[in-house]
Amino acid sequence: MSATQAWERYAAGARPRRQVNAAGASTWLNWTQYPDHGPDEALFGEVRGRRAVELGSGSGSNLAHLATLGAVCTGVDLAPSRTAAATTTWGHLPNLEFVTADAVDYLTDCQAAFDIVYSIFGAVWFTDPVILLPLVCQHMRSGGVFAFSHLPAATPSVTSGGVVSKWHYPADQWSNMLAAAGFQDVTTTIIPAPDTDKPGTLVVRALAG
Incomplete structure (x- = not known):
């Protein structure tokens, strides 16, 4: 099984997002x-007119919210079915496109510079950071925001051996790696779960130098 096939299998079991959230909004981050x-999107600062890319865009719902706020958006996902579904649902919005590609391949071939790069439980968690982080930094405008989230880790671990690997690092290790890749002003926050019996979420934010 290839990595694309593995993500297609995951996509087949993914639940569709609710049409509205508790506040009654049809798009949200x-x-x-x-x-x-x-x-929410305040993590990025000003959004309107900024160029944004989501690495591992999935259903496209998070990126669609940025598009409604005036950002120029590209979603990158390895699973063709996710790209197709996101385009069907959100393709009517202006300044929003979805492409099927591996995150590293996309950034390697891309000529654009971004103000916002982010990943929510997405490609940053599943791509070798030694390769990905410098590549992201190279494709960002100075002062641009790079942010990502995943489950917290007490100790570093890399899950490999199959077609999909996972780099599960604690906050301090991400901070060191981001600094080494050229990022500045790195902040890490573990957001507690609403139910204290469940795991929280690590959110990492850094600025391009």
Whole structure:
């Protein structure tokens, strides 16, 4: 099985997002694994007119929210079915496109510079950071925001051996790696779950130098 096939299998079992959230909004940004929980687009600062890319865009719902706020958006996902579904649902919005590609391949071939690069439980968690982080930094305008989220880790671990690997690092290790890749002003926050018996969410934010 290839990595694309593995993500297609995951996509087949993914639940569709609710049409509206608890506030009645039809688009919103959700950094954690819990509905209506955690920070919103304020993590990026000004959004309107900024060029944004989501690495591992999935259903496209998070990116669509940025598009409604005036950002120029590209979603990158390895699973063709996710790209097709996101385009069907959100393709009517202006300044929003979805492409099927591996995150590293996309950034390697891309000529654009971005103001916002982010990943919510997405490609940053599943791509070798030694390769990905410098590549992201190279494709960002000075002062641009790079942010991502995943489950917290007490100790570093890399899950490999199959077609999909996972780099599960604690906050301090991400901070060191981001600094080494050229990022500045790195902040890491673990957002507690709404139910204290469940795991929180690590959110990492850094600025391009």
